[in-house]
Amino acid sequence: MSRKTIHDIQAKTGKEKITCLTAYTAPIARLLDQHVDILLVGDSLGMVLYEYENTLPVTLDQMIEHTKSVIKATSDSCVIMDLPFGTYEESKQLALKNALTAIKDTNCAGVKLEGGTLIEETVKYITERGVPVMGHIGLQPQSVIIDGGYKIKGRDKFEWKKYIDDAVALERAGAFSVVLEGMAEPLAEEITKTINIPTIGIGASAKCDGQVLVTEDMLGLTNISPKFVKEYANLRAPIEKAVKQYVSDVKLGKFPEQQHTYQMKPSIVKDNK
Numbered sequence: 001m002s003r004k005t006i007h008d009i010q011a012k013t014g015k016e017k018i019t020c021l022t023a024y025t026a027p028i029a030r031l032l033d034q035h036v037d038i039l040l041v042g043d044s045l046g047m048v049l050y051e052y053e054n055t056l057p058v059t060l061d062q063m064i065e066h067t068k069s070v071i072k073a074t075s076d077s078c079v080i081m082d083l084p085f086g087t088y089e090e091s092k093q094l095a096l097k098n099a100l101t102a103i104k105d106t107n108c109a110g111v112k113l114e115g116g117t118l119i120e121e122t123v124k125y126i127t128e129r130g131v132p133v134m135g136h137i138g139l140q141p142q143s144v145i146i147d148g149g150y151k152i153k154g155r156d157k158f159e160w161k162k163y164i165d166d167a168v169a170l171e172r173a174g175a176f177s178v179v180l181e182g183m184a185e186p187l188a189e190e191i192t193k194t195i196n197i198p199t200i201g202i203g204a205s206a207k208c209d210g211q212v213l214v215t216e217d218m219l220g221l222t223n224i225s226p227k228f229v230k231e232y233a234n235l236r237a238p239i240e241k242a243v244k245q246y247v248s249d250v251k252l253g254k255f256p257e258q259q260h261t262y263q264m265k266p267s268i269v270k271d272n273k
Contacts, residue, residue: 004037004078006109006132006176012037013198018177018210020200021218024049024066026073028215033074038200040112040212041067043082044141047224048216055141058084060098067106080134081108085142088113092125099131110176114140116166120173127174135170137163138204139182150226152203154187167191167199179212180204182228203228 012018020038023029024045032039045066046052060083067081081102088095099111110132113119123133138153154160163183170178177198180188185205192199192208201208203226213229216222220234249255 003074003076003109006078009037009078010176010198013196013209018198018200020210020212021215022048022212023070023074023079023215026069029070030073032215033076036077037210038212039070039074039077039079041070041079041081041108042112042214043084044214048214048222054144056085056144058082060084060087060101064102064105067102067108071107078110079106079108080110080112081106082112088119088122092122095122096126096129096131099126099133100129103131110134112136112179114142116163117169120169123170123173123175133170133173133175134200135167135175135178136181137166137170137178138180138188141181150182152182152184154184160187160190163187164191164194167195171195171197177209180208 009018018038019036020040021032021036022042022044023032023039024041029039041063043055043058043063045062046055046058050058052058063081063084067079071079083095083098083102087098095113102108102111111126112134113123114136116135116137123135127133139150140147141150144150154163164187167178167180175197177200178191178195179200179202180191181202181204183191183201183204185207188199188201188204189207198209200210200212202212214222214224217224217226217229218232220231220236225231246255
């Protein structure tokens, strides 16, 4: 089975909902691969795996190494990598350099950038040179400091024009899709109707062409529970139970048992008698 491409993703628009989850490690990526359309190696790994306060400290090297792991463990899903904060804002030339490094070093299908009209020229510059780009507008985690926190967008209609303009700018620049995060449902619906590229929602309602969640959130492995997260499982309890059983078995001498233990070769045992 060949890996899904960005063209496969776009072909689903208006016909079938697009499914996306985050993946940062090989074991998780391997489990998700056959089930979702897109695996996003998001810079949210900074908070999920490294306990950073936000995504800002994440480096390009970190993103590349995690993306390599995800790519090696998968064969079906379309893998997209976030370009982290500080890797594309300075200039379109720097953005292209880092985007090319990401593609060449990991073999991912494309990169994701946060921003709309302000990065239109950058996205255009990158896509014209062969790098597929997924956009990201609305609540932008990389703008958490300037925004003063994680604030839902579009609750007041006077805000709408900015975000619609952002979406149109990204489409015009050549982005193949756009993530809508933390956005009021009517605005997300309006953007989805306005542009021809697929919208992927996270906290932006079912009106989008697809959905993405942080895998660890929806599996109940994190302590973060935004309103938009549906916890499909709570794996904390069974994991803790397994760990407690392991510790107990070790302390009581019940593990390892014979089936977990290596013995000498029979001939060697005989010769030593």
